[in-house]
Amino acid sequence: MPRRIGDYPDAYIGWNLMASYGSLITAFGLLFFVVNIFTPYIRRNANIQKGAVVFMGLDFSRDWQIGFQDPATPIMEGIIDLHNYIFFYLIVVAVFIGWVMARILWRFSYKWSYPTIGDIEIFKNFTAYNQIVHGTVIEIVWTLIPTVILYLIAIPSFTLLYAMDEIINPTVTIKIIVRAQNRIGPHKGEIISILIGCLLGDAYGSNRSREGVSFSFKQSSKNKEYLFMLYDIFNKNGYCTNNVPRKFIVKLKHKGVKEFERYEFVTYTFRSFKAIYEMFYKKKKKVLNLEKIKEYLDERALAYWIMDDGVYTGAGIRIATNAFTLNEVSYLKDFLEEKFNLKCTIQEIYLEDRWSLYITKDSMNHLSTLIKPYMHSNYHILNKRPSHQWYWSYEYGDNANNLVEFDSYMVYERDLTEGQLRLLEVDNAMIVPVKTHIRLIITSGDVLHSWAVPSFGIKVDAVPGRLNQIGLYVKREGTFYGQCSELCGVDHGFMPIKVEAVKVGEYLGKLYNR
Numbered sequence: 322m323p324r325r326i327g328d329y330p331d332a333y334i335g336w337n338l339m340a341s342y343g344s345l346i347t348a349f350g351l352l353f354f355v356v357n358i359f360t361p362y363i364r365r366n367a368n369i370q371k372g373a374v375v376f377m378g379l380d381f382s383r384d385w386q387i388g389f390q391d392p393a394t395p396i397m398e399g400i401i402d403l404h405n406y407i408f409f410y411l412i413v414v415a416v417f418i419g420w421v422m423a424r425i426l427w428r429f430s431y432k433w434s435y436p437t438i439g440d441i442e443i444f445k446n447f448t449a450y451n452q453i454v455h456g457t458v459i460e461i462v463w464t465l466i467p468t469v470i471l472y473l474i475a476i477p478s479f480t481l482l483y484a485m486d487e488i489i490n491p492t493v494t495i496k497i498i499v500r501a502q503n504r505i506g507p508h509k510g511e512i513i514s515i516l517i518g519c520l521l522g523d524a525y526g527s528n529r530s531r532e533g534v535s536f537s538f539k540q541s542s543k544n545k546e547y548l549f550m551l552y553d554i555f556n557k558n559g560y561c562t563n564n565v566p567r568k569f570i571v572k573l574k575h576k577g578v579k580e581f582e583r584y585e586f587v588t589y590t591f592r593s594f595k596a597i598y599e600m601f602y603k604k605k606k607k608v609l610n611l612e613k614i615k616e617y618l619d620e621r622a623l624a625y626w627i628m629d630d631g632v633y634t635g636a637g638i639r640i641a642t643n644a645f646t647l648n649e650v651s652y653l654k655d656f657l658e659e660k661f662n663l664k665c666t667i668q669e670i671y672l673e674d675r676w677s678l679y680i681t682k683d684s685m686n687h688l689s690t691l692i693k694p695y696m697h698s699n700y701h702i703l704n705k706r707p708s709h710q711w712y713w714s715y716e717y718g719d720n721a722n723n724l725v726e727f728d729s730y731m732v733y734e735r736d737l738t739e740g741q742l743r744l745l746e747v748d749n750a751m752i753v754p755v756k757t758h759i760r761l762i763i764t765s766g767d768v769l770h771s772w773a774v775p776s777f778g779i780k781v782d783a784v785p786g787r788l789n790q791i792g793l794y795v796k797r798e799g800t801f802y803g804q805c806s807e808l809c810g811v812d813h814g815f816m817p818i819k820v821e822a823v824k825v826g827e828y829l830g831k832l833y834n835r
Contacts, residue, residue, distance in 0.1 A: 522629025
């Protein structure tokens with residue numbers, strides 16, 4: 322900023338005016354700096370739940386943030402250094418071009434409005450003076466200088482680019498896969514078995530006291546075909562009206578109001594349904610009458626249960642059982658293993674004291690044989706690898722004999738606990754050791770995605786049918802966040818990435834005890 326000259330103010334009016342503008346710019350710059358530093362802490366509830374620790378490394382984005390997140394890898398440090406290096410040349414060029422433009426505008430506006438005797442002579446010979454802008458030397462100069470600047474920028478940028486492709490001997494290999502939630506479709510079956518299977522899933526009953534019991538079936542628009550097939554079965558057997566499942570809109574508040582389509586149909590009310598109702602309800606709360614259910618839980622019921630509330634996870638199938646207690650889920654696990662010879666495990670989910678039932682990949686061929694006769698022809702995909710979309714899956718290890726795999730789903734806003742980040746929290750975080758060379762292998766099963774974590778300086782496309790590889794070396798402990806950065810479909814905005822970097826000595830313990 323130039324200094325004002327108090328003496329002879331009339332003679333230095335232009336200089337003093339420039340000094341005033343410089344002081345004003347400095348004041349606004351300081352204010353802008355203070356606002357950007359303190360706003361994230363004042364407005365922290367917009368990003369994180371009350372009670373979270375905010376005085377930490379900038380490892381996730383904050384409101385009004387304009388800079389980079391704090392680097393955690395040598396690559397990200399190199400990216401920030403390159404940015405600062407290039408910015409120096411941008412400032413030099415911008416100042417020079419700005420000065421030239423301002424000088425031209427001032428001379429050809431002020432001088433034209435208030436010409437002196439010498440200026441009048443210039444204007445009379447303007448055509449002749451105009452020729453001074455054309456010359457061999459100036460043409461060479463303004464061509465060579467940008468070329469030199471580009472060379473100065475290219476050298477460090479190519480150095481960083483080749484550093485990112487450095488071939489290393491990794492200690493840890495992690496495969497990152499994008500997966501899709503694909504439900505298995507139904508086929509015809511006996512009403513009693515279908516009801517048992519659906520009530521183990523999302524269907525629910527309404528006890529009308531003396532009148533009897535009716536059952537309701539709801540599904541999202543993604544499972545519309547399944548619901549309509551289910552409706553056809555009940556309708557043809559005289560259990561519901563000829564009115565097709567009604568469509569209704571569910572509104573959820575999420576950055577405004579989001580609307581989701583759902584479909585529903587309800588059976589007639591029958592007193593004979595009370596026996597089935599009592600298998601699943603006690604004082605209007607969903608429970609299991611385990612001894613009575615096992616009589617009707619056959620292959621057909623299993624097929625409809627999986628369709629109603631099952632999703633592909635990795636190479637197996639996960640069945641949501643969060644409506645039941647751990648004892649009830651354990652009974653169902655033992656029953657499936659004993660009656661159907663299916664290898665199952667119980668997995669704890671992100672909800673407190675809630676679990677899911679997982680049928681492992683070793684039992685998938687046998688499961689396909691059991692339920693295939695009851696599946697609709699459009700859903701003959703049990704023995705195929707599902708498409709991968711809208712959540713991440715991680716596999717640790719170099720071979721199938723030493724493999725740890727798990728899925729990572731976003732925690733919905735209603736399920737967040739104190740201190741967790743909205744739209745960034747997941748149920749299973751990726752675990753990596755610090756100061757260790759890691760090889761990441763990234764792929765997808767259906768459409769393009771991109772695995773991106775700003776603090777790592779990594780953004781790698783997940784391409785169907787192709788394995789992309791990149792090295793990772795984390796220098797410090799911490800929790801780092803990212804998101805899918807390739808438009809991939811309806812749930813693109815709900816694919817967060819969470820990476821926990823821990824000490825080498827704690828790495829295996831956290832990985833195997835997750």
